[in-house]
Amino acid sequence: FNIIFLLDAACGGLLGKFHGFIQSPNYPGNYPNNRECIWRIKPGKKRRILVIIPEVFLQQIDKCGDILVMRQSKKPSSLTSYEACETKERPIAFTSRSKRMWIQFKSDGKNTAAGFSIPYVTYNEEYQPLIEDIVKDGRLYNSYQHQHILKDRKLLNALMEVIAQPLNYFKFIVGVMMLSKQQMPKTFDLYLFYSLNVEGVKL
Structure with missing residues (x-):
């Protein structure tokens, strides 16, 4: 059988305001199985991106079954700023290595977890x-x-x-x-x- 990942517009899209939140589907409840969300942050002219990750809750059963990745573009070869496929409760902050960012969250068909609510902000370069x-x-x-x-x-x-x-x-x-x-x-x-x-x- 084939596993179909659902791309839900409600949990993805183009972001470009001064600041906002990137949230897993159903947050603060557990995210659903077989879901894929893609966000793109594109700041205004002469602005850069700061991301603060307070905590991330991902279910780790198989190797990286549920994964959150942030990088310059969807190309695997692009600069990766952050990647997680397990729970991380220690906060981290970072600035994007480029002037735009591509974020992907993907869950598999097994157990789920609480996910994440990640604030981002754009600021004067x-x-x-x-x-x-x-x-x-x-x-x-x-x-x-x-x-x-x-x-x-x-x-x-x-x-x-x-x-x-x-x-x-x-x-x-x-x-x-x-x-x-x-x-x-x-x-x-x-x-x-x-x-x-x-x-x-x-x-």
Whole structure:
């Protein structure tokens, strides 16, 4: 017999807004069997992509029966930014190696799991060095406190809004202050200081 993978438009598509979420079908419930979803992120002009993966729950029965992969394009030879075929509960953040991204999720016909809800944000490429510093700052992942920030939907949303559009600092100032109280890496404070100065705002 043949296994047919269902490509559901509801769990895929073209993404290009300032920020959003990539979610497995039926999240936060378990994803269905034999499902394939493909997303493409295409930022606006002079913008880059940041992805934060709080956690991923995939059922591993056979070798990579359920898989999530993120890369530059659908070509297997393209640069791969992230790949998982098992549960990963440690948060990770990365910037795309290219100005666009192709994401594929595929499940097999066996057991399922809770899947994922992965936020992404596009930002002004002028801030690339600062964003890279935040992502590479080991303090962001070393403590439970910082890992909690990357799993808190409300705090994460405030972080994404400000990275996408620094002037949102004033809209989400309570959330940003909460981030500061939880001792975000100093690299985030540098990003705020520099980006708001570029926007003509003095802190």
